[in-house]
Amino acid sequence: MKIAFVGKGGSGKTTLSSLFIRHLAATGAPVVAVDADINQHLGAALGLDDEQSAQLPAMGGRLPLIKDYLRGTNPRITGTDAMIKTTPPGAGSRLLRIREDNPVYETCARAVELDGGAVRLMVTGPFTEADLGVACYHSKTGAVELLLNHLVDGRDEYAVVDMTAGSDSFASGMFTRFDMTFLVAEPTRKGVSVYRQYKDYAQDFGVDLKVVGNKVQGQDDLDFLREQVGDDLLVTVGHSDWVRSMEKGRPPRFTLLEETNHLALKTLQEAADATYERRDWERYTRQMVHFHLKNAQSWGNERTGADLAAQVDPDFVLREHAPATA
DSSP, X not given: OEEEXXXXXXXXXXXXXXXXXXXXXXXXXXXXXXXXXXXXXXXHHTTOOHHHHHTSOBGGGGHHHHHHHHHTTOTTOOOGGGOOTTOOOOTTOOOEESXXXXXXXXXXXXXXXXXXXXXXXXXXXXXXXXXXXXXXXXXXXXXXXXXXXXXXXXXXXXXEEEOOSTXXXXXXXGGGSOSEEEEEEOSSHHHHHHHHHHHHHHGGGTOOEEEEEESOOSHHHHHHHHHHHGGGEEEEEOOOHHHHHHHTTOOOOGGGSOHHHHHHHHHHHHHHHHGXXXXXXXXXXXXXXXXXXXXXXXXXXXXXXXXXXXXXXXXXXXXXXXXXXX
């Protein structure tokens, strides 16, 4: 299952995504966790210190390897230079699976030990001072989009992505790559403003969107969120002494997380799992192609000097049980 956490800056989306990742790991589920935020804090939220976080390999700096591996023997892709962030898979492309070992994971992922299990953590890499004025952050998150375009995952397998804050993800088609999107919102006008943007943008693409109310302190906060987001409000989370200790770098054992918050995380998992029966791989592939053609026409053809529409394999549909390519 592909799951995104989104929300405005400071909403607590990274904290909530890290708690969800810990919850999944504690159940024994295989997890690939991806930090796609411009502020790279997921590693720290999962317990890494500053040195360990700094040593995580940046996907954005390893795009040539990622492209070369995913390209495989696909005859429609003339070379890695012709691959852009939206390039879809086709016959001959290599696909990624949650449970396998492959060169992309070997190069770009690191195992993070958590209570009850371990997860693979991947990061886009930070937006550095050297990038200012010469690079777009979406060039870094392009590696994540390529990964999601080529990822086939099944029931009880999870890819959890901590997305960049606000509505920035709509600068690409990445917002359509998920089975479930959890939008973390505080009970304030600013807190629900990103929800409205997301709801408006996503409504034409069949995006499953649920709101997680964070920093909810009483009935008035709960009533406000229900008034603003209606039935999209899935669950709320309040103050957590466990989270406060984690943010100080001294997380207790995960079993000591407050029971109400354990139940909230279980509710998130149940909501995500429920989308499995609604999966539509044909629509998923059509949306992938839609945004590829849009990006090709907008900037990709000019940048690569090729007609990137030719990369689309009209007979290919990404499926859970797609055949593996050596």
